[in-house]
Amino acid sequence: MNIEGVPPQPDEPEISLNRLAVEKEGDYVERIRLQAEGIIDQCLSEYGVVNHRVVEAHKTRKSVFGCVEVEGEKRFFKISKPSRILQELQGYKIAAEYPHERIVDHFFLDDYGLYLQDYCEEISTSEGQMQSQINRILQQIDTQDVQKVLQGTGRLFDTMGSIFQRHFTKMPLILHGQNDRFFYDRVKPGGRIDQLYAGRMFNFPSLSESITFEDLSKLTFVVNGEIMSLTLGELIKKARHDLSPEHNRFFVLSQGDPTETNMALCGKFFDFETGGYNDLIQDIAIFSYYNYSGGHYFIPKYFNTETLSDMRSRDRQEYDSLSEFSSGVTVSCELDRKNQKLVVNGQFPYPKLKQEIYTQFRDSVVRPVTRLLPAGCEQELVGRLQSAFLLRAIGVKDIAGMDEKDLILSLILANHFAQPDPGSGGLIDFLDQKMVDIHS
Amino acid sequence: MRIINASERRQLVSQSYFQHIEQVLREYFGDGQYSEEKVRGGQTGARKVIFLASGKKYFVKIGEKVERENNIYQSPKFSNKPFLLSPILIPNISNEVLVLPFYDGETLDDFILRKNGQWGEVYTCIRSILQQAAKHLWLDTLTKNETEIAGGVEKYMTDRLDDLSQNLQIQIGDSVIGFADLINMKIVLNSNDERISLPSINEMVDDVVQLFQRFNPPYLSAITGDFQPPNIILGPDGFKVVDLSNGDELGDLAMDIGKLFNFANRFYRVAYIRDGKAPGNSGKAVVSLKAGALEIDTEYSNDPVLQVLMSDLEEEFTRTIADSIADYYLPDRAKLYKFVINVITIKRHIGRRGLSDLLLANIADSYIEIMRKVRSI
Numbered sequence: 001m002n003i004e005g006v007p008p009q010p011d012e013p014e015i016s017l018n019r020l021a022v023e024k025e026g027d028y029v030e031r032i033r034l035q036a037e038g039i040i041d042q043c044l045s046e047y048g049v050v051n052h053r054v055v056e057a058h059k060t061r062k063s064v065f066g067c068v069e070v071e072g073e074k075r076f077f078k079i080s081k082p083s084r085i086l087q088e089l090q091g092y093k094i095a096a097e098y099p100h101e102r103i104v105d106h107f108f109l110d111d112y113g114l115y116l117q118d119y120c121e122e123i124s125t126s127e128g129q130m131q132s133q134i135n136r137i138l139q140q141i142d143t144q145d146v147q148k149v150l151q152g153t154g155r156l157f158d159t160m161g162s163i164f165q166r167h168f169t170k171m172p173l174i175l176h177g178q179n180d181r182f183f184y185d186r187v188k189p190g191g192r193i194d195q196l197y198a199g200r201m202f203n204f205p206s207l208s209e210s211i212t213f214e215d216l217s218k219l220t221f222v223v224n225g226e227i228m229s230l231t232l233g234e235l236i237k238k239a240r241h242d243l244s245p246e247h248n249r250f251f252v253l254s255q256g257d258p259t260e261t262n263m264a265l266c267g268k269f270f271d272f273e274t275g276g277y278n279d280l281i282q283d284i285a286i287f288s289y290y291n292y293s294g295g296h297y298f299i300p301k302y303f304n305t306e307t308l309s310d311m312r313s314r315d316r317q318e319y320d321s322l323s324e325f326s327s328g329v330t331v332s333c334e335l336d337r338k339n340q341k342l343v344v345n346g347q348f349p350y351p352k353l354k355q356e357i358y359t360q361f362r363d364s365v366v367r368p369v370t371r372l373l374p375a376g377c378e379q380e381l382v383g384r385l386q387s388a389f390l391l392r393a394i395g396v397k398d399i400a401g402m403d404e405k406d407l408i409l410s411l412i413l414a415n416h417f418a419q420p421d422p423g424s425g426g427l428i429d430f431l432d433q434k435m436v437d438i439h440s
Numbered sequence: 441m442r443i444i445n446a447s448e449r450r451q452l453v454s455q456s457y458f459q460h461i462e463q464v465l466r467e468y469f470g471d472g473q474y475s476e477e478k479v480r481g482g483q484t485g486a487r488k489v490i491f492l493a494s495g496k497k498y499f500v501k502i503g504e505k506v507e508r509e510n511n512i513y514q515s516p517k518f519s520n521k522p523f524l525l526s527p528i529l530i531p532n533i534s535n536e537v538l539v540l541p542f543y544d545g546e547t548l549d550d551f552i553l554r555k556n557g558q559w560g561e562v563y564t565c566i567r568s569i570l571q572q573a574a575k576h577l578w579l580d581t582l583t584k585n586e587t588e589i590a591g592g593v594e595k596y597m598t599d600r601l602d603d604l605s606q607n608l609q610i611q612i613g614d615s616v617i618g619f620a621d622l623i624n625m626k627i628v629l630n631s632n633d634e635r636i637s638l639p640s641i642n643e644m645v646d647d648v649v650q651l652f653q654r655f656n657p658p659y660l661s662a663i664t665g666d667f668q669p670p671n672i673i674l675g676p677d678g679f680k681v682v683d684l685s686n687g688d689e690l691g692d693l694a695m696d697i698g699k700l701f702n703f704a705n706r707f708y709r710v711a712y713i714r715d716g717k718a719p720g721n722s723g724k725a726v727v728s729l730k731a732g733a734l735e736i737d738t739e740y741s742n743d744p745v746l747q748v749l750m751s752d753l754e755e756e757f758t759r760t761i762a763d764s765i766a767d768y769y770l771p772d773r774a775k776l777y778k779f780v781i782n783v784i785t786i787k788r789h790i791g792r793r794g795l796s797d798l799l800l801a802n803i804a805d806s807y808i809e810i811m812r813k814v815r816s817i
Contacts, residue, residue: 082763082766083759083763085768086759086762086763086768086771089771089817090756090759090771093755093771093813093817094748094751094755096812096817102817103816103817104816105816108768108769110766113768167745167748168745169559169560171557171558171559171560172560173559173560174560174564175560175563175749178752253748276752277749
């Protein structure tokens with residue numbers, strides 16, 4: 001929201017917290033722990049609480065989090081810039097209907113915000129985390145618990161579905177959604193897509209070619225033998241239009257970033273930074289794309305390395321075994337400069353478990369809410385969903401910084417979801433056609 | 441002893457003084473007279489009337505708190521604000537008389553009623569009002585705050601509760617209890633299939649004052665003091681905020697914000713009944729005595745879409761302001777003020793038919809909001 005007279009808040013850079021930006025050497029984890037301890041002490045001592053001890057601390061680029069014992073009771077804690085903590089508390093307050101661990105207190109110092117949350121034993125172990133458990137099954141580390149996972153996901157989607165329906169805006173609204181920052185804010189002129197890619201070289205070592213983003217955007221893609229109707233540049237232009245918050249849109253009350261890392265099999269939701277009223281289409285795109293390619297492929301592969309260095313060996317094993325799935329992913333690429341074509345071929349398997357989870361999501365979340373849509377609007381929504389998928393494919397991770405295989409795969413996926421829907425024009429049909437294996 | 445209600449207070453402006461002011465206005469404008477048109481709104485004892493002169497309408501307010509309001513209008517902090525009307529300065533007229541150009545429009549509460557279901561328009565309208573108020577008043581008049589405001593807020597509440605405690609007897613079912621006893625009773629609120637045990641009103645007040653001590657504002661600014669839909673008129677020249685009788689040059693902007701959202705969350709039920717605008721389903725609350733506690737049963741629920749939209753707007757707006765002035769507890773204070781407003785408004789509204797039970801329900805409900813969105817989330 002812009003208030004005239006208030007300097008606009010710059011798009012927050014992926015910053016390190018000043019005092020917490022320590023070298024990743026030596027007793028790194030201990031230094032993070034001690035710094036977190038100091039900040040927590042500053043907050044709690046004002047209220048006479050002196051008996052506390054940080055027992056676990058992790059650092060990402062944006063925050064430090066972990067476990068602190070306060071007067072003998074375990075709490076999850078998160079320290080970040082005050083504005084970021086405020087943003088996260090905001091989401092918890094608006095989307096409070098979603099089951100979540102209670103935030104028991106919050107504090108603001110000049111440079112930091114801190115919140116303390118009830119500690120969830122289940123999420124603290126990899127068995128309780130949805131993504132972790134799914135990946136363990138996919139990597140055949142655990143084979144027994146498929147039904148347990150499906151029960152957990154089923155419960156989560158029942159919750160989502162009923163909250164979606166209860167607060168669904170049958171009359172479309174012109175409104176900025178909380179997770180527009182993942183979509184329109186990234187694709188708008190000057191947004192993250194421009195910042196990441198303008199003037200950038202996309203390297204294809206197998207072709208001994210480097211292509212600027214601008215040139216890449218003009219090429220016609222031929223994906224697995226099919227000529228794409230729009231170039232990447234045209235898709236981005238379409239997405240700028242489709243995802244604009246100035247359109248009438250249908251909103252749902254959502255956690256805002258429904259990925260496998262933000263849900264626990266015990267039925268709880270986490271990370272409400274974009275919780276609130278969000279465009280239905282964008283929530284569908286976030287879940288579906290993450291389910292399709294994120295949780296078991298891109299995210300483990302391009303996970304924040306700082307966090308990886310701090311991972312327990314058991315989690316490392318899970319992420320390292322990604323290579324097995326990765327071996328089923330194949331891509332190739334040819335550049336036809338004369339005809340301005342990029343010919344890409346690839347296959348991307350869609351694991352059966354992920355497919356079953358998608359089916360649950362479709363039936364418990366998407367189908368009931370599409371029944372509430374006014375007649376005749378689904379075709380337009382499919383077009384917007386395609387644009388939302390584009391942003392998931394090229395706007396989450398810097399695809400130019402990926403290895404060539406994943407750069408090509410990202411382009412294949414962007415086109416896979418962008419290709420017009422030959423079905424009935426409905427959202428469910430579209431999703432069913434796209435959430436399948438890709439064969440070369 | 442009994443409470444003198446607002447309409448009785450209005451009678452305290454004597455008829456002869458009222459007519460004398462009409463004569464002064466006639467001399468100033470060259471002609472004119474009071475209109476028969478009824479002026480709605482306002483809970484003070486001030487007498488309000490339309491004066492017609494040369495085909496133009498003027499809003500005239502005489503009596504309680506008008507001198508204060510005139511002083512607020514004349515303060516540099518409130519001058520040249522696009523959403524405030526400029527008083528007409530009439531020589532030799534008492535400072536207890538306020539004359540404003542009449543702004544013909546629709547109050548924001550009427551607009552919300554009329555747009556029932558078209559919540560996108562309501563949202564956009566309220567957001568725009570908030571943005572303008574922030575730009576032209578709250579952020580334009582920021583002053584670094586070196587004082588603790590909790591004491592003042594406590595006095596604001598306890599003065600009114602003490603007043604009522606001295607005079608007021610309340611009948612609940614077959615029992616009659618003093619107001620002082622009522623505010624010491626534990627409360628149980630039954631609302632939307634939930635049964636919530638709460639402390640007494642006095643204990644809630646203590647708790648809220650403690651939270652104010654923790655969340656002291658780093659800045660104060662000019663506030664209207666009564667920033668709520670019945671005082672916001674939408675007209676051809678944008679919106680205008682009227683009634684600055686509670687205005688403050690050095691107030692907490694969280695109070696204005698809290699007042700607006702308290703209306704949207706719950707107070708609208710009281711206001712609509714009070715002003716005769718209540719749609720049939722605006723709901724009611726019933727207070728009874730059970731096992732030594734006050735039991736409040738509510739029969740209403742907010743529209744789920746409007747409820748989320750208002751929550752979204754409140755959190756987003758307060759966060760944006762909080763970020764811009766590094767007042768990170770602003771969203772918390774806005775919620776505390778909702779409770780404060782529900783406590784202090786008892787004095788003006790209690791005793792009116794159908795309102796007393798709703799007022800207690802509002803106090804309980806706004807305290808629950810503090811429990812769930814401030815104390816723990």
